[in-house]
Amino acid sequence: MTQSSEPVRPLDCDGAFQRLFDFLDKELDAATEQALLAHVQHCKSCFDRAEFERRFKAAVCASRKAQGCPEELRSRVMQALSAEGLGR
Amino acid sequence: MTDTDTATPAAAALDHDAFSALALTALDDVYRFARSLTRDPSDAEDVVQETYLRAFRSWKTFQAGTDVRRWLFTIARNAFLRSRERGQREVILDDEGAAAADAEQAQEAWVRGGLDPILDRTDLGPAITAALAELPEVYRSAVVLVDLEDQPYEAAAEVLGIPVGTVRSRLFRGRKLLQQRLAQHARDAGIIPDGDAGRGE
Numbered sequence: 001m002t003q004s005s006e007p008v009r010p011l012d013c014d015g016a017f018q019r020l021f022d023f024l025d026k027e028l029d030a031a032t033e034q035a036l037l038a039h040v041q042h043c044k045s046c047f048d049r050a051e052f053e054r055r056f057k058a059a060v061c062a063s064r065k066a067q068g069c070p071e072e073l074r075s076r077v078m079q080a081l082s083a084e085g086l087g088r
Numbered sequence: 089m090t091d092t093d094t095a096t097p098a099a100a101a102l103d104h105d106a107f108s109a110l111a112l113t114a115l116d117d118v119y120r121f122a123r124s125l126t127r128d129p130s131d132a133e134d135v136v137q138e139t140y141l142r143a144f145r146s147w148k149t150f151q152a153g154t155d156v157r158r159w160l161f162t163i164a165r166n167a168f169l170r171s172r173e174r175g176q177r178e179v180i181l182d183d184e185g186a187a188a189a190d191a192e193q194a195q196e197a198w199v200r201g202g203l204d205p206i207l208d209r210t211d212l213g214p215a216i217t218a219a220l221a222e223l224p225e226v227y228r229s230a231v232v233l234v235d236l237e238d239q240p241y242e243a244a245a246e247v248l249g250i251p252v253g254t255v256r257s258r259l260f261r262g263r264k265l266l267q268q269r270l271a272q273h274a275r276d277a278g279i280i281p282d283g284d285a286g287r288g289e
Binding site: 053066 | 123
């Protein structure tokens with residue numbers, strides 16, 4: 001009989017840390033993600049670290065709103081594109 | 089793209105509408121990425137304008153249904169590289185990266201302790217923007233593509249012209265560096281009291 005998925009190998013702290021950022025960036029396969037979650041649910045040190053990195057990533061992502069294109073540049077780009085023929 | 093490139097005026101209008109609807113709505117994203125490539129705001133603005141002119145001229149090569157931001161980021165990266173002396177830039181950045189790596193290990197636990205209580209504050213954005221602007225370009229561009237623009241590793245690797253493993257290592261080091269710089273900026277702005285974080289740089 002062929003198994004539908006690889007068995008989940010338990011992770012120690014080093015293994016969990018090595019995969020933490022792949023997990024936060026949604027780059028892990030499902031089986032490894034389950035193994036990482038199983039570890040951090042029982043390891044306070046790794047849980048605290050994972051929570052800190054998750055909150056840090058969320059804060060960096062939220063800062064994007066303050067980094068939009070200035071209106072002057074938007075106008076400059078539109079003028080340059082009009083000169084190239086946009087809208088004609 | 090010029091009128092002579094399109095079969096009819098109606099087709100040209102459709103192309104222009106598609107360009108406006110897809111490419112121009114990504115202007116904020118392209119600007120953020122351009123700022124990640126160069127510290128100088130006016131250089132970044134030149135990269136953005138050049139990116140959009142090149143994108144407009146080659147709009148017919150864009151494959152409908154694919155990620156327009158990924159396509160624009162790649163054009164922006166190429167425009168940036170052409171505007172700079174590549175060898176000189178990378179030597180400087182490698183030196184900065186090595187120094188940063190040494191500082192990183194010594195400060196990690198201490199920086200975490202300072203940042204942890206403030207990460208949910210809604211007024212942290214300007215400090216993050218300032219800290220991000222100080223990172224060496226190789227780290228900043230990886231962090232911006234993945235953390236701000238939500239690009240997968242494979243897309244970031246393609247845009248930056250590096251292997252996925254290098255994206256991973258630049259992200260790791262870039263995030264640690266960003267945490268150190270953010271702790272410093274947060275202290276300077278009074279968000280973290282003096283003595284909690286930010287010393288030792």
